[in-house]
Amino acid sequence: xxxxxxxxxxxxxxxxLDVQGLRVAFGGVDVVKQVDFSIxxxxxxxxxxxxxxxxxxxxxxxxxxxxxxxxxxxxxxxxPRGEVDLLQxxxxxxxxxxxxxxxxxxxxxxxxxxxxxxxxxxxxxVLQLKQGLDKAACAKAVVELxxxxxxxxxxxxxxxxxxxxxxxxxxRAMIAMALxxxxxxxxxxxxxxxLDVTIRGQILDLLSALQREYGMxxxxxxxxxxxxxxxxxxxxxxxxxxxxxxxxxxxxxxxPRHAYTRKLLESRPRRDVVEDDARGAAAVQTPxxxxxxxxxxxxxxxxxxxxWFRKAAxxxxxxxxxxxxxGRTLGVIxxxxxxxSTLALAALGLLPFGGRLxxxxxxxxxxxxxxxxxxxxxxxxxxxxxxxxxxxxxxxxIVGEGLLVHQAALDxxxxxxxxxxxxxxVGLDEQQFPNLLGRYPHEFxxxxxxRLAIARALIVxxxxxxxxxxxxxLDVTIxxxxxxxxxxxxxxxxxxxLLITHDVDVIRAMAHDVLVxxxxxxxxxxxxxxxxxxxxxxxxRKLVEAAL
Amino acid sequence: MSARTxxxxxxxxxxxRFRRNRLGYWSLLxxxxxxxxSLFAELISNDRPLIVHYEGANYYPLFKxxxxxxxxGDFETTTDFLDPxxxxxxxxxxxxxxFPLNHYGPKTLNYxxxxxxxxxPTRENWLGTDDRGRDLxxxxxxxxxVSVLFALALTVTGVALGLLAGALQGFFGGxxxxxxxxxxxxxxxMPELYLLIIFSAIFAPSVSLLLVLLSLFxxxxxxxxxxxxxxxxxxxxxxxxxxxxxxxxxxxxVRHILPNSLTPVVTFLPFRxxxxxxxxxxxxxxxxxxxxxxxxLGELLSxxxxxxxxxxxxxxxxxxxxxxxxxxxxxxxxxxDALDPRKVDREPAPADAAGANA
Numbered sequence: 001x002x003x004x005x006x007x008x009x010x011x012x013x014x015x016x017l018d019v020q021g022l023r024v025a026f027g028g029v030d031v032v033k034q035v036d037f038s039i040x041x042x043x044x045x046x047x048x049x050x051x052x053x054x055x056x057x058x059x060x061x062x063x064x065x066x067x068x069x070x071x072x073x074x075x076x077x078x079x080p081r082g083e084v085d086l087l088q089x090x091x092x093x094x095x096x097x098x099x100x101x102x103x104x105x106x107x108x109x110x111x112x113x114x115x116x117x118x119x120x121x122x123x124x125x126v127l128q129l130k131q132g133l134d135k136a137a138c139a140k141a142v143v144e145l146x147x148x149x150x151x152x153x154x155x156x157x158x159x160x161x162x163x164x165x166x167x168x169x170x171x172r173a174m175i176a177m178a179l180x181x182x183x184x185x186x187x188x189x190x191x192x193x194x195l196d197v198t199i200r201g202q203i204l205d206l207l208s209a210l211q212r213e214y215g216m217x218x219x220x221x222x223x224x225x226x227x228x229x230x231x232x233x234x235x236x237x238x239x240x241x242x243x244x245x246x247x248x249x250x251x252x253x254x255x256p257r258h259a260y261t262r263k264l265l266e267s268r269p270r271r272d273v274v275e276d277d278a279r280g281a282a283a284v285q286t287p288x289x290x291x292x293x294x295x296x297x298x299x300x301x302x303x304x305x306x307x308w309f310r311k312a313a314x315x316x317x318x319x320x321x322x323x324x325x326x327g328r329t330l331g332v333i334x335x336x337x338x339x340x341s342t343l344a345l346a347a348l349g350l351l352p353f354g355g356r357l358x359x360x361x362x363x364x365x366x367x368x369x370x371x372x373x374x375x376x377x378x379x380x381x382x383x384x385x386x387x388x389x390x391x392x393x394x395x396x397x398i399v400g401e402g403l404l405v406h407q408a409a410l411d412x413x414x415x416x417x418x419x420x421x422x423x424x425x426v427g428l429d430e431q432q433f434p435n436l437l438g439r440y441p442h443e444f445x446x447x448x449x450x451r452l453a454i455a456r457a458l459i460v461x462x463x464x465x466x467x468x469x470x471x472x473x474l475d476v477t478i479x480x481x482x483x484x485x486x487x488x489x490x491x492x493x494x495x496x497x498l499l500i501t502h503d504v505d506v507i508r509a510m511a512h513d514v515l516v517x518x519x520x521x522x523x524x525x526x527x528x529x530x531x532x533x534x535x536x537x538x539x540x541r542k543l544v545e546a547a548l
Numbered sequence: 549m550s551a552r553t554x555x556x557x558x559x560x561x562x563x564x565r566f567r568r569n570r571l572g573y574w575s576l577l578x579x580x581x582x583x584x585x586s587l588f589a590e591l592i593s594n595d596r597p598l599i600v601h602y603e604g605a606n607y608y609p610l611f612k613x614x615x616x617x618x619x620x621g622d623f624e625t626t627t628d629f630l631d632p633x634x635x636x637x638x639x640x641x642x643x644x645x646x647f648p649l650n651h652y653g654p655k656t657l658n659y660x661x662x663x664x665x666x667x668x669p670t671r672e673n674w675l676g677t678d679d680r681g682r683d684l685x686x687x688x689x690x691x692x693x694v695s696v697l698f699a700l701a702l703t704v705t706g707v708a709l710g711l712l713a714g715a716l717q718g719f720f721g722g723x724x725x726x727x728x729x730x731x732x733x734x735x736x737x738m739p740e741l742y743l744l745i746i747f748s749a750i751f752a753p754s755v756s757l758l759l760v761l762l763s764l765f766x767x768x769x770x771x772x773x774x775x776x777x778x779x780x781x782x783x784x785x786x787x788x789x790x791x792x793x794x795x796x797x798x799x800x801x802v803r804h805i806l807p808n809s810l811t812p813v814v815t816f817l818p819f820r821x822x823x824x825x826x827x828x829x830x831x832x833x834x835x836x837x838x839x840x841x842x843x844x845l846g847e848l849l850s851x852x853x854x855x856x857x858x859x860x861x862x863x864x865x866x867x868x869x870x871x872x873x874x875x876x877x878x879x880x881x882x883x884x885d886a887l888d889p890r891k892v893d894r895e896p897a898p899a900d901a902a903g904a905n906a
Contacts, residue, residue: 345788350788350791350792371794372794375792375793375794376794378792379792379793380788380792382785382788383785384785387784387785387786388785388786388789389786390786390804390807390808391558391808392557392558392559392807392808393803393804393807394557397803401790401793401795401803402793405793405794405795406794440557440558442558443556456789456793457789460793
């Protein structure tokens with residue numbers, strides 16, 4: 001327990017944090033119901049659950065940070081000045097504890113850091129407030145802290161503003177800030193969710209290393225079971241505000257006792273698609289989508305006076321060549337900024353592009369009616385089910401829109417019939433939702449909204465669906481259901497999918513062929529087994545390893 | 549979950565939230581009552597009786613002019629029903645007349661006043677008279693009507709122009725946006741008041757001219773908000789999805805983006821109304837507004853300033869103006885809260901389990 005900078009004080013036997021009978025209510029509604037758990041000194045505890053399970057609220061209420069919340073129960077914390085109940089402490093004393101004894105890091109470092117100050121100043125502020133260091137000592141401590149989080153050139157980075165850093169570096173800066181006062185307990189709220197997969201591993205390693213070095217305890221809030229397996233000593237599973245199971249990670253993963261834990265563990269995407277060998281000569285078929293040296297660029301402003309007259313071009317997709325046969329899935333995998341979503345928009349004919357792109361034997365740009373006919377062939381499902389449905393349109397208007405465009409001759413009754421059929425196809429019917437057609441999107445959950453988006457695409461009977469991260473905004477159990485739906489639709493209708501994702505698991509479950517994209521270039525492509533099981537490019541290897 | 553009524557549109561939910569704000573809701577009711585009453589001002593405050601029963605026949609002076617000879621007078625001119633002689637005739641046996649609540653119209657001069665003008669409140673002129681001997685209550689009722697109708701018209705034209713300009717800029721972006729923005733900068737730099745003074749010198753002042761001139765400058769503030777909303781909404785996935793479906797530009801604007809961009813427009817409506825009322829009042833106060841003889845709150849205020857001893861003029865005008873603007877502001881506040889996207893109804897999130905049978 002004697003890490004540098006902290007001489008261990010207080011009793012070693014008792015838990016560092018002991019939560020008993022915690023209940024948190026908002027406006028009279030219990031969001032967290034009777035939660036008991038404890039964290040020992042230097043322990044790594046993971047709090048797992050899907051969205052709405054109350055895991056973040058639990059963590060926030062420990063520090064009195066949940067606004068308008070009504071908390072009951074007790075949260076005993078073994079601080080340097082003896083044991084205190086965090087829920088009973090007045091705000092002034094709680095403020096003392098925050099940052100000094102218990103620190104927190106958040107999911108999205110871009111919003112958690114102040115964009116107007118260099119990160120060095122923000123870390124120095126914590127040091128000045130909590131430790132009363134002078135300016136020179138602060139500056140030195142800041143550089144040391146940044147160096148300890150593995151940021152290259154810490155002296156220069158201390159002067160950088162948050163937007164000048166990459167996502168991983170921002171999260172490192174957040175960690176440096178949280179560790180400024182060498183807290184005993186670090187609350188980490190989904191610290192890697194907003195980061196690319198290859199960075200996630202690095203941040204976890206960093207947290208583990210720092211945890212050993214400082215001898216602090218970490219409460220990790222996450223929905224990612226992979227991460228729990230890699231990182232935590234013990235795990236607490238929450239469902240709808242209840243704590244359903246807790247125990248050592250190895251024990252819970254090997255023998256989950258609660259049904260919900262089992263469901264979570266079994267929710268890895270499962271492969272259930274028509275395989276190549278079952279259909280024989282799949283490769284001989286004429287491709288439905290075919291791109292040769294596809295190039296997409298965006299105009300970007302040039303700084304200075306030259307920028308008044310012309311713009312530079314940022315090339316988002318650099319000469320992509322690929323093809324997709326009917327009934328197959330082409331998975332495109334890459335990190336954020338790799339150009340994979342741009343590729344999808346170009347395939348949909350929504351962006352101007354260079355090179356050749358042929359959909360069902362025809363190219364985009366053939367004029368109004370030709371393009372309109374093409375749009376019936378290729379449809380899209382977007383990532384965020386909340387922004388992809390207009391909040392002011394009813395289900396009937398949203399799903400039926402394609403019919404208005406492509407089959408304007410249908411009368412209202414016939415259109416309603418078709419809408420109901422399409423909804424039935426994606427597993428939404430009047431029995432579950434009375435007055436289904438008249439409902440608005442806000443009355444549906446994320447998974448149900450994604451089904452609506454799929455129904456909207458299916459109603460014009462396309463042959464090719466572009467799936468732009470179709471499940472990454474969904475909880476794991478819902479993700480599995482939506483993938484199963486997509487697999488069934490492919491089997492029954494012989495749809496082709498262009499699947500854009502950052503998730504190797506989803507690719508494994510869905511794709512026949514894989515493209516790996518990095519910085520606008522296709523670095524590797526080929527059949528699924530070849531690319532993922534025997535990756536040739538080092539970047540692909542890194543992606544696959546990070547997912548294990 | 550059971551309390552969740554299916555098919556509640558977002559606008560209906562906003563209305564329910566608005567209803568929950570008591571102050572705003574009652575302000576809306578009070579304001580609507582005032583407007584509706586003022587629309588029927590002729591039945592409330594008029595120098596003519598509503599119905600006259602004279603020697604066995606019915607007369608409707610509201611709709612028809614009758615010469616004085618009809619009621620036993622000497623002249624062929626239109627009857628002045630405030631004339632004591634006529635009153636006497638109407639009060640004779642078997643004759644009767646139903647007068648409105650207030651016996652004066654907006655332009656009626658009280659020739660039979662006992663005190664010099666402006667006269668303090670009496671039983672005849674409940675709020676006194678202005679410096680030309682016109683009844684103040686009638687002036688206020690008709691002035692309020694002119695102000696509100698003018699403000700409504702100005703708001704409607706301003707919103708229409710602002711929506712159109714903002715939608716075009718925001719939806720097409722790029723060069724259209726750039727050109728429009730520069731035009732707005734130049735247009736907005738024009739000295740509005742000077743133009744009004746110049747135009748009021750060239751043309752005969754009229755309410756419609758004023759409306760046109762103020763409309764020309766009143767749309768810019770709103771168009772900025774609409775533009776920003778359009779810029780934000782047009783790159784959302786639901787618009788992309790509509791494009792991918794092959795929906796045309798016009799349909800995307802009208803069906804998809806516009807309904808989702810109306811929040812700032814609706815929120816600003818009451819504030820725009822109060823702004824328009826205030827603009828008309830100030831112009832009238834300066835003598836640049838409606839033509840002389842039109843009842844107007846601004847002109848009354850200026851009279852109040854000129855006759856500072858006649859407290860009844862400034863005080864009652866001030867009260868009407870404050871009440872109107874206050875009601876509009878309360879409505880605006882309530883509307884803003886009702887449409888605030890951050891204020892969510894405290895309802896449990898729909899559970900995904902319900903759709904769990906793929």
